[in-house]
Amino acid sequence: MTTSLITGATSGIGAAFARRLAAAGHRLVLVARDEERLRRTAAELGARYNTAAEVLPADLAEDDGIAAVEARLRDPGARVQVLVNNAGFGHRGRFLETSVTDESRMLKVHCEAVLRLTSAAVPAMRERRHGFVINVASTAAFMPRGTYGASKAWVVSFTEGIARELDGSGVRFLALCPGLVRTEFHERAGMDPGKAPSWAWLNPNKVVATALRDLSRGRTVSIPDPRYKLAVALARHTPPALFAAASQRTTRRYDPKL
Template sequence: MTTSLITGATSGLGAAFARRLAADGHRLVLVARDEERLARAAADLLTRYNTAAEVLPADLADDDGIASVEARLRDPDRPVHVLVNNAGFGNGGGFLDVPVAQELRMLKVHCEAVLRLTSAAVPAMRERRRGFVINVASVAAFMSRGTYGASKAWVVSFTEGVAQELAGSGVRFLALCPGFVRTEFHARAGMDASKVPSWAWLNANKVVATALRDLARDRTVSVPDPRYKLAVALTRHLPTSLYAAASTRTGRRYDPKF
Protein backbone atom coordinates (compact mmCIF):
# COMPACT_ATOMS: atom_id res chain seq x y z
CA MET A 1 0.00 0.00 0.00
CA THR A 2 1.15 3.54 -0.77
CA THR A 3 2.00 5.80 2.17
CA SER A 4 1.76 9.57 1.83
CA LEU A 5 3.22 12.11 4.27
CA ILE A 6 1.60 15.55 4.24
CA THR A 7 2.83 18.62 6.11
CA GLY A 8 0.36 21.28 7.16
CA ALA A 9 -2.22 18.51 7.01
CA THR A 10 -4.97 19.81 9.31
CA SER A 11 -6.38 22.60 7.13
CA GLY A 12 -6.52 24.10 3.66
CA LEU A 13 -4.75 22.31 0.86
CA GLY A 14 -3.05 19.93 3.28
CA ALA A 15 -6.41 18.65 4.51
CA ALA A 16 -7.67 18.47 0.91
CA PHE A 17 -4.65 16.36 -0.07
CA ALA A 18 -5.29 14.10 2.93
CA ARG A 19 -8.92 13.55 1.95
CA ARG A 20 -8.11 12.85 -1.68
CA LEU A 21 -5.23 10.48 -0.97
CA ALA A 22 -7.24 8.66 1.70
CA ALA A 23 -10.06 8.23 -0.81
CA ASP A 24 -7.48 6.80 -3.23
CA GLY A 25 -6.51 4.18 -0.65
CA HIS A 26 -3.25 5.67 0.67
CA ARG A 27 -2.02 5.26 4.21
CA LEU A 28 -1.32 8.69 5.65
CA VAL A 29 1.19 10.39 7.91
CA LEU A 30 -0.22 13.75 8.99
CA VAL A 31 2.20 16.46 10.11
CA ALA A 32 1.21 19.73 11.78
CA ARG A 33 1.92 21.71 14.93
CA ASP A 34 -1.37 21.16 16.79
CA GLU A 35 -1.60 17.61 18.17
CA GLU A 36 -5.29 17.92 19.04
CA ARG A 37 -6.21 19.03 15.52
CA LEU A 38 -4.10 16.21 14.11
CA ALA A 39 -6.02 13.70 16.23
CA ARG A 40 -9.36 15.12 15.06
CA ALA A 41 -8.22 15.03 11.43
CA ALA A 42 -7.09 11.40 11.79
CA ALA A 43 -10.40 10.42 13.38
CA ASP A 44 -12.34 12.11 10.58
CA LEU A 45 -10.34 10.29 7.90
CA LEU A 46 -10.94 6.98 9.68
CA THR A 47 -14.68 7.64 9.77
CA ARG A 48 -14.94 8.86 6.19
CA TYR A 49 -12.52 6.59 4.37
CA ASN A 50 -11.67 3.78 6.81
CA THR A 51 -8.07 4.99 6.61
CA ALA A 52 -5.89 4.86 9.71
CA ALA A 53 -3.69 7.96 9.71
CA GLU A 54 -0.50 8.27 11.73
CA VAL A 55 -0.09 11.67 13.40
CA LEU A 56 3.25 13.42 13.80
CA PRO A 57 3.18 16.73 15.70
CA ALA A 58 6.04 18.93 14.49
CA ASP A 59 6.79 22.62 14.08
CA LEU A 60 8.73 23.00 10.83
CA ALA A 61 10.03 26.40 11.94
CA ASP A 62 12.06 24.51 14.54
CA ASP A 63 15.11 22.30 13.93
CA ASP A 64 13.80 19.57 16.21
CA GLY A 65 10.49 19.58 14.38
CA ILE A 66 12.14 19.21 10.98
CA ALA A 67 14.44 16.50 12.33
CA SER A 68 11.52 14.43 13.61
CA VAL A 69 9.89 14.44 10.17
CA GLU A 70 13.22 13.68 8.50
CA ALA A 71 13.58 10.63 10.74
CA ARG A 72 10.11 9.39 9.80
CA LEU A 73 10.86 9.82 6.09
CA ARG A 74 14.11 7.85 6.43
CA ASP A 75 12.58 4.96 8.39
CA PRO A 76 13.32 1.89 6.24
CA ASP A 77 10.65 -0.19 7.95
CA ARG A 78 7.86 2.29 7.18
CA PRO A 79 8.54 3.64 3.69
CA VAL A 80 6.92 6.84 2.44
CA HIS A 81 6.05 6.88 -1.24
CA VAL A 82 4.50 10.36 -1.56
CA LEU A 83 5.70 13.55 0.16
CA VAL A 84 3.52 16.66 0.10
CA ASN A 85 5.42 19.70 1.38
CA ASN A 86 2.44 21.94 2.06
CA ALA A 87 3.17 23.69 5.38
CA GLY A 88 3.46 27.45 5.10
CA PHE A 89 2.20 30.83 6.27
CA GLY A 90 2.15 34.51 5.38
CA ASN A 91 3.04 37.70 7.21
CA GLY A 92 0.63 40.61 7.21
CA GLY A 93 2.07 44.05 6.56
CA GLY A 94 4.83 45.54 4.44
CA PHE A 95 8.48 44.54 4.42
CA LEU A 96 9.57 47.04 7.08
CA ASP A 97 6.55 46.24 9.25
CA VAL A 98 7.39 42.57 9.80
CA PRO A 99 10.15 41.61 12.27
CA VAL A 100 13.15 39.98 10.59
CA ALA A 101 12.82 37.03 12.96
CA GLN A 102 9.37 36.33 11.56
CA GLU A 103 10.65 36.55 7.99
CA LEU A 104 13.42 34.09 8.84
CA ARG A 105 10.83 31.77 10.36
CA MET A 106 8.98 31.87 7.03
CA LEU A 107 12.14 31.02 5.11
CA LYS A 108 12.80 28.09 7.43
CA VAL A 109 9.34 26.63 6.79
CA HIS A 110 9.08 27.44 3.08
CA CYS A 111 12.68 26.72 2.05
CA GLU A 112 14.82 24.89 4.60
CA ALA A 113 12.10 22.42 5.60
CA VAL A 114 11.24 21.69 1.96
CA LEU A 115 14.91 21.12 1.15
CA ARG A 116 15.57 18.89 4.16
CA LEU A 117 12.39 16.81 3.91
CA THR A 118 12.84 16.28 0.18
CA SER A 119 16.45 15.27 0.77
CA ALA A 120 15.32 12.81 3.46
CA ALA A 121 12.59 11.21 1.33
CA VAL A 122 14.11 10.95 -2.13
CA PRO A 123 17.03 8.50 -1.67
CA ALA A 124 14.71 5.63 -0.69
CA MET A 125 12.25 6.62 -3.42
CA ARG A 126 15.04 6.50 -5.99
CA GLU A 127 16.21 3.13 -4.71
CA ARG A 128 12.67 1.78 -5.11
CA ARG A 129 12.35 3.65 -8.44
CA ARG A 130 8.99 4.89 -7.25
CA GLY A 131 7.93 8.09 -5.55
CA PHE A 132 6.36 11.52 -5.83
CA VAL A 133 7.19 14.85 -4.20
CA ILE A 134 4.66 17.69 -4.38
CA ASN A 135 5.94 21.07 -3.18
CA VAL A 136 3.20 23.63 -2.66
CA ALA A 137 4.27 27.03 -3.93
CA SER A 138 2.07 29.89 -5.21
CA VAL A 139 1.45 32.12 -8.20
CA ALA A 140 3.24 34.70 -6.04
CA ALA A 141 6.42 32.86 -7.09
CA PHE A 142 6.14 34.56 -10.47
CA MET A 143 5.55 38.07 -9.12
CA SER A 144 7.34 40.63 -6.98
CA ARG A 145 5.83 39.77 -3.60
CA GLY A 146 8.56 40.34 -1.02
CA THR A 147 9.83 37.52 1.16
CA TYR A 148 6.73 35.39 0.61
CA GLY A 149 6.99 35.49 -3.17
CA ALA A 150 10.76 35.04 -3.06
CA SER A 151 10.44 31.93 -0.90
CA LYS A 152 7.86 30.45 -3.25
CA ALA A 153 10.03 31.28 -6.27
CA TRP A 154 12.76 29.27 -4.56
CA VAL A 155 10.35 26.34 -4.17
CA VAL A 156 9.54 26.38 -7.89
CA SER A 157 13.19 26.66 -8.94
CA PHE A 158 14.27 23.96 -6.50
CA THR A 159 11.55 21.59 -7.69
CA GLU A 160 12.40 22.13 -11.35
CA GLY A 161 16.09 21.59 -10.63
CA VAL A 162 15.73 18.29 -8.78
CA ALA A 163 13.17 17.07 -11.32
CA GLN A 164 15.67 17.62 -14.09
CA GLU A 165 18.53 16.05 -12.16
CA LEU A 166 16.51 12.93 -11.26
CA ALA A 167 14.71 12.50 -14.58
CA GLY A 168 14.35 8.81 -15.38
CA SER A 169 14.88 7.74 -11.76
CA GLY A 170 11.24 6.83 -11.15
CA VAL A 171 10.82 9.79 -8.77
CA ARG A 172 8.61 12.63 -10.00
CA PHE A 173 8.34 16.18 -8.70
CA LEU A 174 5.66 18.85 -8.92
CA ALA A 175 5.58 22.49 -7.82
CA LEU A 176 1.94 23.41 -7.24
CA CYS A 177 1.28 27.13 -7.78
CA PRO A 178 -2.31 28.08 -6.99
CA GLY A 179 -3.77 31.53 -6.53
CA PHE A 180 -6.27 32.44 -3.83
CA VAL A 181 -7.75 29.36 -2.17
CA ARG A 182 -10.35 29.52 0.59
CA THR A 183 -8.43 28.38 3.68
CA GLU A 184 -7.43 29.70 7.10
CA PHE A 185 -4.25 31.20 5.64
CA HIS A 186 -5.30 34.86 5.43
CA ALA A 187 -7.04 34.98 8.81
CA ARG A 188 -4.04 33.40 10.54
CA ALA A 189 -1.74 35.99 8.99
CA GLY A 190 -4.03 38.87 9.96
CA MET A 191 -4.64 39.68 6.31
CA ASP A 192 -7.81 41.35 5.09
CA ALA A 193 -8.93 39.36 2.05
CA SER A 194 -12.38 40.95 1.86
CA LYS A 195 -11.51 42.92 -1.27
CA VAL A 196 -10.46 39.86 -3.25
CA PRO A 197 -13.21 39.37 -5.88
CA SER A 198 -15.27 36.21 -5.62
CA TRP A 199 -14.15 35.00 -9.05
CA ALA A 200 -10.51 34.90 -7.88
CA TRP A 201 -11.06 32.21 -5.25
CA LEU A 202 -10.30 28.56 -5.98
CA ASN A 203 -11.70 25.43 -4.35
CA ALA A 204 -9.09 23.41 -2.45
CA ASN A 205 -10.42 20.04 -3.60
CA LYS A 206 -10.28 21.13 -7.25
CA VAL A 207 -6.74 22.46 -6.81
CA VAL A 208 -5.63 19.10 -5.44
CA ALA A 209 -7.36 17.25 -8.28
CA THR A 210 -5.55 19.43 -10.82
CA ALA A 211 -2.21 18.87 -9.08
CA LEU A 212 -2.55 15.10 -9.15
CA ARG A 213 -3.68 15.18 -12.77
CA ASP A 214 -0.67 17.30 -13.75
CA LEU A 215 1.63 14.99 -11.80
CA ALA A 216 0.25 12.01 -13.72
CA ARG A 217 0.97 13.92 -16.93
CA ASP A 218 4.60 14.27 -15.82
CA ARG A 219 4.42 18.04 -15.52
CA THR A 220 6.80 19.77 -13.13
CA VAL A 221 4.87 23.01 -12.52
CA SER A 222 1.11 23.12 -12.02
CA VAL A 223 -0.84 26.39 -12.10
CA PRO A 224 -4.50 25.48 -11.47
CA ASP A 225 -7.22 27.36 -13.33
CA PRO A 226 -6.95 29.17 -16.70
CA ARG A 227 -7.28 32.59 -15.03
CA TYR A 228 -4.10 32.09 -13.05
CA LYS A 229 -2.32 30.51 -16.01
CA LEU A 230 -3.04 33.74 -17.89
CA ALA A 231 -1.85 35.86 -14.96
CA VAL A 232 1.45 33.96 -14.83
CA ALA A 233 1.90 34.26 -18.59
CA LEU A 234 1.36 38.02 -18.40
CA THR A 235 3.91 38.48 -15.61
CA ARG A 236 6.51 36.83 -17.83
CA HIS A 237 5.97 39.34 -20.61
CA LEU A 238 5.05 42.59 -18.84
CA PRO A 239 7.70 44.91 -17.36
CA THR A 240 8.35 44.05 -13.73
CA SER A 241 7.51 47.61 -12.68
CA LEU A 242 3.86 47.21 -13.74
CA TYR A 243 2.92 44.24 -11.60
CA ALA A 244 5.33 45.29 -8.84
CA ALA A 245 3.38 48.55 -8.53
CA ALA A 246 0.11 46.64 -8.31
CA SER A 247 1.66 44.34 -5.73
CA THR A 248 2.74 47.31 -3.64
CA ARG A 249 -0.77 48.77 -3.67
CA THR A 250 -2.36 45.57 -2.45
CA GLY A 251 0.49 44.60 -0.14
CA ARG A 252 0.95 41.26 1.53
CA ARG A 253 -2.61 41.37 2.75
CA TYR A 254 -3.68 39.69 -0.47
CA ASP A 255 -0.90 37.19 -0.94
CA PRO A 256 -2.42 34.06 -2.45
CA LYS A 257 -2.02 30.79 -0.61
CA PHE A 258 -3.43 27.34 -0.55
Protein backbone atom coordinates in the same frame (compact mmCIF):
# COMPACT_ATOMS: atom_id res chain seq x y z
CA MET B 1 -0.44 0.06 0.41
CA THR B 2 0.94 3.47 -0.54
CA THR B 3 2.00 5.72 2.34
CA SER B 4 1.70 9.48 1.94
CA LEU B 5 3.16 12.07 4.30
CA ILE B 6 1.56 15.52 4.25
CA THR B 7 2.75 18.59 6.15
CA GLY B 8 0.25 21.27 7.14
CA ALA B 9 -2.33 18.50 6.93
CA THR B 10 -5.15 19.79 9.14
CA SER B 11 -6.53 22.59 6.97
CA GLY B 12 -6.73 24.05 3.50
CA ILE B 13 -4.73 22.47 0.70
CA GLY B 14 -3.03 20.01 3.06
CA ALA B 15 -6.38 18.72 4.33
CA ALA B 16 -7.64 18.47 0.74
CA PHE B 17 -4.60 16.34 -0.17
CA ALA B 18 -5.25 14.16 2.88
CA ARG B 19 -8.88 13.56 1.88
CA ARG B 20 -8.03 12.86 -1.75
CA LEU B 21 -5.20 10.44 -0.96
CA ALA B 22 -7.19 8.69 1.77
CA ALA B 23 -10.04 8.19 -0.70
CA ALA B 24 -7.50 6.58 -3.05
CA GLY B 25 -6.60 4.07 -0.32
CA HIS B 26 -3.34 5.61 0.88
CA ARG B 27 -2.06 5.17 4.41
CA LEU B 28 -1.46 8.68 5.79
CA VAL B 29 1.14 10.35 7.97
CA LEU B 30 -0.27 13.73 8.99
CA VAL B 31 2.10 16.48 10.13
CA ALA B 32 1.08 19.76 11.81
CA ARG B 33 1.77 21.73 14.99
CA ASP B 34 -1.56 21.18 16.78
CA GLU B 35 -1.60 17.62 18.11
CA GLU B 36 -5.24 17.71 19.24
CA ARG B 37 -6.40 18.90 15.83
CA LEU B 38 -4.18 16.31 14.15
CA ARG B 39 -5.81 13.53 16.13
CA ARG B 40 -9.31 14.76 15.27
CA THR B 41 -8.37 14.94 11.60
CA ALA B 42 -6.84 11.46 11.66
CA ALA B 43 -9.90 9.98 13.37
CA GLU B 44 -12.26 11.63 10.85
CA LEU B 45 -10.25 10.44 7.85
CA GLY B 46 -9.84 6.94 9.26
CA ALA B 47 -13.57 6.58 9.89
CA ARG B 48 -14.64 8.09 6.57
CA TYR B 49 -12.17 6.31 4.27
CA ASN B 50 -11.32 3.21 6.30
CA THR B 51 -7.61 3.92 6.18
CA ALA B 52 -4.79 4.26 8.70
CA ALA B 53 -3.87 7.84 9.59
CA GLU B 54 -0.78 8.34 11.74
CA VAL B 55 -0.18 11.68 13.49
CA LEU B 56 3.18 13.39 13.78
CA PRO B 57 3.05 16.70 15.69
CA ALA B 58 5.92 18.93 14.55
CA ASP B 59 6.68 22.62 14.20
CA LEU B 60 8.65 22.97 10.97
CA ALA B 61 9.91 26.39 12.03
CA GLU B 62 12.07 24.55 14.60
CA ASP B 63 15.03 22.23 14.02
CA ASP B 64 13.57 19.57 16.29
CA GLY B 65 10.32 19.57 14.34
CA ILE B 66 12.06 19.16 10.98
CA ALA B 67 14.32 16.46 12.42
CA ALA B 68 11.31 14.45 13.67
CA VAL B 69 9.77 14.40 10.20
CA GLU B 70 13.13 13.61 8.58
CA ALA B 71 13.43 10.57 10.85
CA ARG B 72 9.96 9.37 9.86
CA LEU B 73 10.76 9.75 6.16
CA ARG B 74 13.98 7.76 6.55
CA ASP B 75 12.32 4.94 8.53
CA PRO B 76 12.95 1.83 6.39
CA GLY B 77 10.14 -0.07 8.07
CA ALA B 78 7.39 2.32 7.00
CA ARG B 79 8.26 3.62 3.56
CA VAL B 80 6.78 6.88 2.32
CA GLN B 81 6.02 6.89 -1.39
CA VAL B 82 4.33 10.31 -1.57
CA LEU B 83 5.59 13.47 0.15
CA VAL B 84 3.49 16.64 0.13
CA ASN B 85 5.41 19.65 1.46
CA ASN B 86 2.46 21.93 2.11
CA ALA B 87 3.17 23.66 5.45
CA GLY B 88 3.47 27.42 5.16
CA PHE B 89 2.24 30.80 6.31
CA GLY B 90 2.26 34.47 5.36
CA HIS B 91 2.82 37.87 6.99
CA ARG B 92 0.84 41.04 6.73
CA GLY B 93 2.81 44.20 6.22
CA ARG B 94 5.76 45.51 4.29
CA PHE B 95 9.27 44.12 4.60
CA LEU B 96 10.52 46.56 7.23
CA GLU B 97 7.28 46.18 9.22
CA THR B 98 7.92 42.47 9.80
CA SER B 99 10.57 41.30 12.25
CA VAL B 100 13.62 39.48 10.97
CA THR B 101 12.74 36.67 13.39
CA ASP B 102 9.35 36.18 11.73
CA GLU B 103 10.86 36.39 8.25
CA SER B 104 13.49 33.81 9.22
CA ARG B 105 10.82 31.44 10.53
CA MET B 106 9.06 31.73 7.18
CA LEU B 107 12.24 30.83 5.32
CA LYS B 108 12.74 27.90 7.70
CA VAL B 109 9.31 26.47 6.87
CA HIS B 110 9.11 27.35 3.17
CA CYS B 111 12.71 26.59 2.17
CA GLU B 112 14.79 24.70 4.74
CA ALA B 113 12.02 22.27 5.69
CA VAL B 114 11.22 21.58 2.02
CA LEU B 115 14.90 21.01 1.28
CA ARG B 116 15.51 18.72 4.25
CA LEU B 117 12.32 16.68 3.98
CA THR B 118 12.77 16.19 0.24
CA SER B 119 16.39 15.15 0.83
CA ALA B 120 15.24 12.67 3.47
CA ALA B 121 12.51 11.12 1.31
CA VAL B 122 14.03 10.91 -2.15
CA PRO B 123 16.95 8.44 -1.71
CA ALA B 124 14.61 5.57 -0.81
CA MET B 125 12.19 6.58 -3.57
CA ARG B 126 15.02 6.54 -6.09
CA GLU B 127 16.21 3.16 -4.85
CA ARG B 128 12.69 1.77 -5.38
CA ARG B 129 12.42 3.72 -8.65
CA HIS B 130 9.04 5.04 -7.58
CA GLY B 131 7.85 8.07 -5.62
CA PHE B 132 6.24 11.48 -5.78
CA VAL B 133 7.15 14.81 -4.17
CA ILE B 134 4.69 17.70 -4.33
CA ASN B 135 5.99 21.06 -3.09
CA VAL B 136 3.28 23.65 -2.57
CA ALA B 137 4.44 27.03 -3.83
CA SER B 138 2.27 29.91 -5.06
CA THR B 139 1.68 32.19 -8.03
CA ALA B 140 3.49 34.70 -5.80
CA ALA B 141 6.64 32.92 -6.98
CA PHE B 142 6.20 34.69 -10.33
CA MET B 143 5.03 38.02 -8.90
CA PRO B 144 7.72 38.89 -6.37
CA ARG B 145 6.71 40.66 -3.19
CA GLY B 146 8.92 40.38 -0.15
CA THR B 147 10.07 37.24 1.57
CA TYR B 148 6.91 35.24 0.85
CA GLY B 149 7.21 35.57 -2.92
CA ALA B 150 10.97 35.02 -2.79
CA SER B 151 10.60 31.84 -0.74
CA LYS B 152 7.99 30.45 -3.10
CA ALA B 153 10.19 31.29 -6.10
CA TRP B 154 12.88 29.21 -4.41
CA VAL B 155 10.43 26.30 -4.06
CA VAL B 156 9.62 26.41 -7.78
CA SER B 157 13.28 26.66 -8.83
CA PHE B 158 14.34 23.91 -6.43
CA THR B 159 11.59 21.59 -7.66
CA GLU B 160 12.37 22.19 -11.33
CA GLY B 161 16.08 21.66 -10.69
CA ILE B 162 15.78 18.33 -8.89
CA ALA B 163 13.19 17.13 -11.42
CA ARG B 164 15.78 17.63 -14.16
CA GLU B 165 18.57 16.03 -12.15
CA LEU B 166 16.48 12.96 -11.32
CA ASP B 167 14.75 12.60 -14.67
CA GLY B 168 14.42 8.90 -15.46
CA SER B 169 14.85 7.86 -11.81
CA GLY B 170 11.20 6.92 -11.31
CA VAL B 171 10.68 9.81 -8.88
CA ARG B 172 8.38 12.61 -10.03
CA PHE B 173 8.33 16.18 -8.70
CA LEU B 174 5.70 18.89 -8.87
CA ALA B 175 5.64 22.53 -7.74
CA LEU B 176 2.01 23.45 -7.11
CA CYS B 177 1.39 27.19 -7.64
CA PRO B 178 -2.16 28.20 -6.76
CA GLY B 179 -3.46 31.74 -6.44
CA LEU B 180 -5.95 32.68 -3.73
CA VAL B 181 -7.44 29.55 -2.15
CA ARG B 182 -10.22 29.45 0.43
CA THR B 183 -8.26 28.28 3.46
CA GLU B 184 -7.29 29.60 6.91
CA PHE B 185 -4.05 31.03 5.50
CA HIS B 186 -5.23 34.62 5.08
CA GLU B 187 -6.97 34.97 8.43
CA ARG B 188 -3.86 33.64 10.17
CA ALA B 189 -1.80 36.27 8.36
CA GLY B 190 -4.18 39.01 9.56
CA MET B 191 -5.61 39.67 6.09
CA ASP B 192 -9.26 40.23 5.22
CA PRO B 193 -10.37 37.70 2.55
CA GLY B 194 -13.50 39.77 1.96
CA LYS B 195 -11.40 42.42 0.22
CA ALA B 196 -10.50 40.09 -2.66
CA PRO B 197 -13.04 39.64 -5.50
CA SER B 198 -15.09 36.45 -5.32
CA TRP B 199 -13.93 35.31 -8.76
CA ALA B 200 -10.31 35.18 -7.59
CA TRP B 201 -10.85 32.40 -5.07
CA LEU B 202 -10.08 28.75 -5.79
CA ASN B 203 -11.53 25.67 -4.11
CA PRO B 204 -8.81 23.59 -2.38
CA ASN B 205 -10.32 20.29 -3.55
CA LYS B 206 -10.18 21.44 -7.17
CA VAL B 207 -6.62 22.71 -6.68
CA VAL B 208 -5.56 19.27 -5.44
CA ALA B 209 -7.39 17.46 -8.24
CA THR B 210 -5.60 19.60 -10.83
CA ALA B 211 -2.23 19.08 -9.12
CA LEU B 212 -2.57 15.29 -9.16
CA ARG B 213 -3.69 15.34 -12.78
CA ASP B 214 -0.70 17.48 -13.76
CA LEU B 215 1.61 15.19 -11.81
CA SER B 216 0.25 12.14 -13.66
CA ARG B 217 0.91 13.94 -16.95
CA GLY B 218 4.54 14.47 -16.08
CA ARG B 219 4.36 18.21 -15.52
CA THR B 220 6.75 19.85 -13.08
CA VAL B 221 4.83 23.08 -12.41
CA SER B 222 1.07 23.20 -11.87
CA ILE B 223 -0.88 26.47 -11.96
CA PRO B 224 -4.39 25.20 -11.26
CA ASP B 225 -6.65 27.71 -12.98
CA PRO B 226 -6.74 29.42 -16.40
CA ARG B 227 -7.08 32.86 -14.79
CA TYR B 228 -3.89 32.41 -12.81
CA LYS B 229 -2.11 30.88 -15.79
CA LEU B 230 -2.88 34.13 -17.63
CA ALA B 231 -1.73 36.24 -14.67
CA VAL B 232 1.58 34.38 -14.53
CA ALA B 233 2.06 34.73 -18.28
CA LEU B 234 1.46 38.49 -18.00
CA ALA B 235 3.88 38.71 -15.08
CA ARG B 236 6.57 37.02 -17.15
CA HIS B 237 6.12 39.26 -20.20
CA THR B 238 5.14 42.64 -18.72
CA PRO B 239 7.94 45.14 -17.95
CA PRO B 240 8.76 44.70 -14.24
CA ALA B 241 8.04 48.31 -13.23
CA LEU B 242 4.63 48.31 -14.92
CA PHE B 243 3.65 44.95 -13.47
CA ALA B 244 4.84 45.94 -9.97
CA ALA B 245 2.67 49.08 -10.06
CA ALA B 246 -0.42 47.13 -11.14
CA SER B 247 0.25 44.42 -8.58
CA GLN B 248 0.64 46.98 -5.79
CA ARG B 249 -2.70 48.61 -6.63
CA THR B 250 -4.41 45.21 -6.55
CA THR B 251 -2.74 44.28 -3.28
CA ARG B 252 -3.85 47.51 -1.60
CA ARG B 253 -7.45 46.75 -2.44
CA TYR B 254 -6.97 43.44 -0.67
CA ASP B 255 -5.08 44.90 2.29
CA PRO B 256 -4.98 48.73 2.54
CA LYS B 257 -2.03 48.62 4.99
CA LEU B 258 0.27 47.27 2.29
